[in-house]
Amino acid sequence: MSLAIRNLAKRFVAPDGSAVPVIDVPSLDIPAGQHVALIGSSGSGKTTLLHLIAGIVTPDAGTITFDLPAAGSTDITALSEAQRDVFRGRHLGYIFQTHHLLGGFTALENVLLGMSFTNRKADPAWAKHLLTEVGLADRLDYKPGKLSVGQQQRVAVARALANRPSLVLADEPTGALDPTNAQQVLELIRKLCKEVGASLLLVSHDLAIARQLETVLTLSDINRASKPLPAPALAPG
Amino acid sequence: MNPFQLVLKQMRQRALSTWLTLLAVLLGSALAVAVLILQRESRALFTQSDFGYDLIVGSKGSPMQLVLNTTYHVDKSPGNIRYIVYEAIRNNRFQVKHAIPYAVGDQYKGLRVAGTTAALFGFDEFTGQPPAGYDDKGKLLPGYLPASTRAEDRPADAKVAADVFEIRFGKKFTLAQGRVFHPRKFEAVIGSEVTDRTGLKMGDTFKVTHDTGGSSKLDEHDEEWTVVGVLDKTFTAEDRVIYIPLPTFFAIPKHEEAMDVQTAMQTGEDLSKFDKSKKPATTTTAPATTQSAPATAPAAPPPAHAHDHKSDPKPTTRPTTTQATAAVHKPDEDDEEDGHDHSHHGHSHGGMKYPYLINRDGTIDLRLPKDRWMLSAILVRTRGGAANMGLTYQLANSPSGAMGVNPASVMREFFTTFLGPTTLLLLVIAVMVAVTAAVSILVSIYNAVSARQREIAIMRALGATRGKVLSLICLEAGVIGAVGGFLGLLLGHFVARVLSAVFEARMGVQLDWLSTSWHEWVYLGSIIVLSVLAGLVPGLKAYRTPVATNLVAA
Numbered sequence: 155m156s157l158a159i160r161n162l163a164k165r166f167v168a169p170d171g172s173a174v175p176v177i178d179v180p181s182l183d184i185p186a187g188q189h190v191a192l193i194g195s196s197g198s199g200k201t202t203l204l205h206l207i208a209g210i211v212t213p214d215a216g217t218i219t220f221d222l223p224a225a226g227s228t229d230i231t232a233l234s235e236a237q238r239d240v241f242r243g244r245h246l247g248y249i250f251q252t253h254h255l256l257g258g259f260t261a262l263e264n265v266l267l268g269m270s271f272t273n274r275k276a277d278p279a280w281a282k283h284l285l286t287e288v289g290l291a292d293r294l295d296y297k298p299g300k301l302s303v304g305q306q307q308r309v310a311v312a313r314a315l316a317n318r319p320s321l322v323l324a325d326e327p328t329g330a331l332d333p334t335n336a337q338q339v340l341e342l343i344r345k346l347c348k349e350v351g352a353s354l355l356l357v358s359h360d361l362a363i364a365r366q367l368e369t370v371l372t373l374s375d376i377n378r379a380s381k382p383l384p385a386p387a388l389a390p391g
Numbered sequence: 392m393n394p395f396q397l398v399l400k401q402m403r404q405r406a407l408s409t410w411l412t413l414l415a416v417l418l419g420s421a422l423a424v425a426v427l428i429l430q431r432e433s434r435a436l437f438t439q440s441d442f443g444y445d446l447i448v449g450s451k452g453s454p455m456q457l458v459l460n461t462t463y464h465v466d467k468s469p470g471n472i473r474y475i476v477y478e479a480i481r482n483n484r485f486q487v488k489h490a491i492p493y494a495v496g497d498q499y500k501g502l503r504v505a506g507t508t509a510a511l512f513g514f515d516e517f518t519g520q521p522p523a524g525y526d527d528k529g530k531l532l533p534g535y536l537p538a539s540t541r542a543e544d545r546p547a548d549a550k551v552a553a554d555v556f557e558i559r560f561g562k563k564f565t566l567a568q569g570r571v572f573h574p575r576k577f578e579a580v581i582g583s584e585v586t587d588r589t590g591l592k593m594g595d596t597f598k599v600t601h602d603t604g605g606s607s608k609l610d611e612h613d614e615e616w617t618v619v620g621v622l623d624k625t626f627t628a629e630d631r632v633i634y635i636p637l638p639t640f641f642a643i644p645k646h647e648e649a650m651d652v653q654t655a656m657q658t659g660e661d662l663s664k665f666d667k668s669k670k671p672a673t674t675t676t677a678p679a680t681t682q683s684a685p686a687t688a689p690a691a692p693p694p695a696h697a698h699d700h701k702s703d704p705k706p707t708t709r710p711t712t713t714q715a716t717a718a719v720h721k722p723d724e725d726d727e728e729d730g731h732d733h734s735h736h737g738h739s740h741g742g743m744k745y746p747y748l749i750n751r752d753g754t755i756d757l758r759l760p761k762d763r764w765m766l767s768a769i770l771v772r773t774r775g776g777a778a779n780m781g782l783t784y785q786l787a788n789s790p791s792g793a794m795g796v797n798p799a800s801v802m803r804e805f806f807t808t809f810l811g812p813t814t815l816l817l818l819v820i821a822v823m824v825a826v827t828a829a830v831s832i833l834v835s836i837y838n839a840v841s842a843r844q845r846e847i848a849i850m851r852a853l854g855a856t857r858g859k860v861l862s863l864i865c866l867e868a869g870v871i872g873a874v875g876g877f878l879g880l881l882l883g884h885f886v887a888r889v890l891s892a893v894f895e896a897r898m899g900v901q902l903d904w905l906s907t908s909w910h911e912w913v914y915l916g917s918i919i920v921l922s923v924l925a926g927l928v929p930g931l932k933a934y935r936t937p938v939a940t941n942l943v944a945a
Contacts, residue, residue, distance in 0.1 A: 236856040243854015258404030271854035
C-alpha cells in the first residue's frame with residue numbers, strides 16, 4: 155500500500171484564541187513496502203501527523219490517500235469517523251511511544267484485542283506467532299504489570315501487526331527504551347513489517363534509530379509549519 | 392475477542408465494584424421477585440373460588456373473621472351458633488346439598504382441634520360408613536365417577552358415586568391410614584401434617600387444651616382421644632387440623648358450661664347462676680331436661696368459650712376413657728339412667744359433672760340435650776346461586792343470630808382490602824429498589840469510564856468506533872443487570888420459600904414458590920432494559936472520549 159499526502163494542513167487554537175498552524179505538508183509520498191523514518195524535534199508535529207494519517211484527527215485541509223491493491227485508493231479525510239475507525243483497524247497498525255497496553259489483559263489478550271474491532275474472525279494462532287516472534291512465547295499469559303518495559307513494547311509491536319496491516323505507524327516506538335532494547339524493538343518492527351508486507355512510517359527524534367530505515371525524512375523539510383532541527387541533530391552519527 | 396469476552400474482562404478488572412453493583416441489582420430483584428410471588432400466591436390463595444362449600448354459616452359479626460377462622464383456621468372464632476341452626480340447614484334439602492358442623496376452641500400442641508361429623512370426610516354422618524362408590528378410606532371405587540362429574544362428561548353406562556361433601560371443588564378428604572372416627576367415640580382423625588408437627592400418629596392418645604386465643608393460659612381437658620385415621624394431604628389449612636366427633640367435643644365439661652352460658656345469653660336467661668363467686672361449685676347433675684328453643688335471639692352471641700378457666704373447678708380424679716371402658720360397672724348415686732350397660736356415667740368429682748356416659752364399647756351417650764349444643768360454623772354446599780342467596784337472606788332475617796357468607800367473595804374482599812394494597816406497596820418499594828440498583832450501575836460504570844478514558848482511547852485507536860464503545864458499555868451494564876436480575880430471581884424464589892414456610896406455620900398452606908410467572912420475566916426484562924439505559928449515560932461519556940487527547944495525555 156502506498157500513501158500520498160497532498161496539501162495537508164492542521165491548526166490548533168491557542169489559549170489566546172489564535173489559530174496556530176501545526177501541520178502544513180504540501181506533499182509526502184510513501185511507496186508500498188517502504189520503511190520511512192521521519193525525524194523531528196519535540197513539538198514539531200510528529201504525533202499530530204501520525205494521528206492525521208491514522209484518521210484519529212481530521213485535517214483542516216488536504217488529502218491523505220491510501221492506494222490499496224485490493225480496495226483501490228481511499229482518501230481517509232473523505233471518510234466518516236466510523237469509516238475511518240474501521241479503516242484504521244483493518245489497514246493500519248499503530249505503535250505508541252508508551253506501549254498503551256490494557257493492564258487487565260494478558261499479553262495474548264492485548265494482541266487479540268487488536269483483532270477485536272475489524273469484524274474479522276480473531277486469529278489466536280497468528281497472535282501467538284507474533285508474540286513468539288517478539289520473544290514472548292513464554293509470556294503469553296503475563297499481564298503488562300508483570301513484564302519489563304521492553305517486553306511491554308514488544309507486545310505493543312505484536313498488537314500493531316495483529317491485523318496484518320498495510321501500513322504501520324510507529325510513534326517514537328523506542329523512545330522509552332534503553333539502547334539495547336530500542337535496537338531489538340526496531341529490528342522486530344522491521345522484521346514483522348517485512349513479514350506481512352507492510353509499509354512503515356516511523357517518527358523519532360533519535361537519528362541513530364532513524365538512520366537504520368531505508369528512507370529518512372526530516373519533518374521540517376516536509377512540514378512548513380515545523381521549525382528546522384538544529385544542525386548537529388542531522389549530522390551523520 | 393468477542394464483545395462478551397471484552398466486557399467480562401473489563402468487569403473482572405474492577406471486580407469489587409462489579410460485585411457490589413451486581414449485589415445491589417441482585418437484592419433489588421430478589422425483593423421484587425419475592426413480592427411478585429407473594430402477591431401472586433396470596434391472590435391465588437385468598438381469591439380462590441374452588442371451595443367445596445359456597446356458604447359458611449356462623450355467628451353474626453365479622454364475615455372475614457368467620458371465613459379466616461373456618462377456612463384457614465386462623466384468628467379466633469367470632470362466636471357460636473346453636474346446633475338447631477345446623478339441623479335446620481341440614482334438613483333443608485331444597486336449598487342445601489351438604490352441611491358440615493364445625494365446633495372449635497381447643498387445640499393440641501398449637502394445632503386446632505375441630506369437632507365435626509364423618510360427613511366432612513364424605514362418610515355417613517351417623518354410622519361412619521362410606522357411601523356408595525367409595526371405599527373405607529373415602530377413595531372412589533374403580534368404575535365410579537364422582538357425583539360432581541358434569542352430566543355431559545359421564546359415559547352412558549357410568550356408575551356415579553354418591554354425592555358427598557368435598558373440601559375443595561372436585562377434591563374430597565381421603566384417608567392415608569386407618570379409618571374415619573366413630574361418631575360417638577373419643578377417636579380422632581388427623582390431618583396429614585399433624586404427625587410431623589406434633590408427633591401424633593396412629594394409635595396414639597392425646598388430651599386437648601383449651602385455646603385461649605393467644606394467651607399463655609392453657610387449660611388441659613381431661614378427656615383423651617385416640618388417633619384412628621390420618622388424612623391424605625390436601626395442601627390446605629385442613630392438613631393441620633385434628634378432627635374429633637362432635638359429641639365428644641360437647642362432652643368436655645367445660646364446653647358444656649360455656650355452651651350453657653351462651654345458651655342462657657341467647658335465650659335471655661339470668662346469668663347469675665354461672666357466677667361462681669356467688670355460688671361455689673356444688674354437685675349438679677347433667678341437665679336431663681331439654682330446654683326450649685329460644686323465641687328470640689339476642690343481638691350478638693358471646694365469643695366461643697367465654698367461660699373463665701381460671702375459675703373453673705378442677706376435677707380431682709377421673710378415670711380415662713380407656714380406664715373407664717375397662718372399669719367394672721358401679722352405678723353412681725346420681726346415675727339417672729339405670730338399666731344401661733354403662734361402665735362410667737355422668738357423675739360428680741369434686742363438684743364437676745361429666746355430661747356423658749361411656750359404654751363398654753367405648754361409645755358415649757351424651758347427656759347434653761342438643762338444644763344446648765353450640766357450633767362455631769357450618770360449611771354449607773347449597774344447590775346453586777339462587778339457593779345460596781336465598782339461604783343467606785333467610786339467615787340474615789332469622790332470629791337465630793347466624794349469618795351466611797360466601798367464602799370466595801369474602802376472601803376476594805380480604806385481598807382487595809388488605810393484601811392487595813400491601814403487596815402493591817411492597818412492589819412499589821421493590822421497583823424503587825430496582826431503580827436504585829440501576830442508578831448504582833450508572834454510577835459504577837460512569838466512574839469506571841472516567842477511570843478508563845485511556846483504555847477507551849486505545850480501543851478507539853485500535854479501530855473501535857464510537858458506536859462500538861457505546862455498545863460495549865451498554866452491554867456491560869446489561870450483563871450486570873441480567874446476571875444480577877437472574878440471580879435475584881433465584882434468590883427471590885428462595886425468599887418465597889422461606890415465606891412459604893412462614894405461611895405454612897401460620898396458616899397451614901404452602902406457597903407455590905418454585906413456579907415462575909410472566910410477571911417475573913417481564914420484571915427481569917425490565918431490569919435488563921433499565922440497566923442498559925443506565926449504561927447509556929457512561930456510554931455516552933465514553934462515546935465522546937477524545938482519542939488523541941487521551942492517547943497523548945496517557
